[in-house]
Amino acid sequence: MNYRGRFAPSPTGLLHAGSLAAALGSWLCARHAGGQWLVRMENIDPPREVPGSAAAILAALPMFGLVPDGGVVYQSSRLAAYDAAFEQLRRADLVFPCWCSRNDLATATGLHRDGRCIAQVDESRAPAWRVRVPDEEVAFVDGLQGPQGQHLREAVGDFVIRRVEGFYSYQLACVVDDAWQGVTEVVRGSDLLDSTPRQIWLQRCLGLPTPHYLHLPLVLDDHGRKLSKSERALEVDPAHPLPGLRRALAFLGAEADETATNVPDLLHAALTHFDPRKLTQCSGHRVA
Incomplete structure (x- = not known):
């Protein structure tokens, strides 16, 4: 290649x-x-x-x-490409809507770890969208820093890929565009x-x-x-x-x-x- x-x-x-x-x-x-x-x-x-x-x-x-x-x-x-990637994740049930406030997150030590929103559903306002993460370590070998590993659920939890305002996250856009x-x-x-x-x-x-x-x-x-x-x-x-x-x-x-x-x-x-x-x-x- x-x-x-x-x-x-x-x-x-x-x-x-x-x-x-x-x-x-x-x-x-x-x-x-x-x-x-x-x-x-x-x-x-x-x-x-x-x-x-x-x-x-x-x-x-x-x-x-x-x-x-x-x-x-x-x-x-490139928004159409991010829309398509988001829909692919949504159809596969790999993301979920989240209406959590900062206070809600504080009660959950700042992280979502169970694949669902802990706040009450509020259809009157747009939610953020989070991707469900596995209960396992994601490992890779960095070309300079050497072997790396991170347990996603413990380290970052279910993370946001589309914000309340509708903006896509760096994580999703970067992945789609690198590919x-x-x-x-x-x-x-x-x-x-x-x-x-x-x-x-x-x-x-x-x-x-x-x-x-x-x-x-x-x-x-x-x-x-x-x-x-x-x-x-x-x-x-x-x-x-x-x-x-x-x-x-x-x-x-x-x-x-x-x-x-x-x-x-x-x-x-x-x-x-x-x-x-x-x-x-x-x-x-x-x-x-």
Whole structure:
């Protein structure tokens, strides 16, 4: 099977050092494998979207030499596919409506574990929809973090895949789109490591293939916290891409040619010496 990787940012702010490292890591893995690298804009949560950020991210990536193979997919254009996946789950009785308030959830230690809503049915308002999870561990081997396992019922319970407002969850949309785009390996930040068992469970429910996963360490700020677009994290300057690229390469454990004077030469040199196994040598740290 031909390798296909992807970078899937959400439009909640400008590209920062952490998201550049994730984009570059996925790009290096795809190019090293002689495969394709795709970009998908995960814009299915309008209340969190920052106007103009999607366009800014997409304009910045080529300035860093990260050009996708093919057009950008916007999740906002994929609602029919999510509707179809949801109906497939509903027909199979794998989801249930939920009218629980936060107070209701508090009485259940914050989790649903029995495959049904614990609140009174209220036909006057729209429910959220939750997927039933098994009483078993979902295990996988991460390409960087090694063997992983999560007991879904104990760790996350029956989780939401469609919110009260009608918005589909990241978990469902990501699974549907990775399969549709033929993604063979998901390279992303380790903040999404605990989402992977839920996504694998949805893949099984929908009869979709499970890609390989590789979760990169997180770039941290001076206080040891994950960089966050919502907290105005350290932005990178597309007009002067070489410093940001060199920092990202160093973080990933990839060689950065200090003599390179332009982006193509820097990326070519980095890719020539890139070895995915060296990613195991890096860990979350501050960006200088």
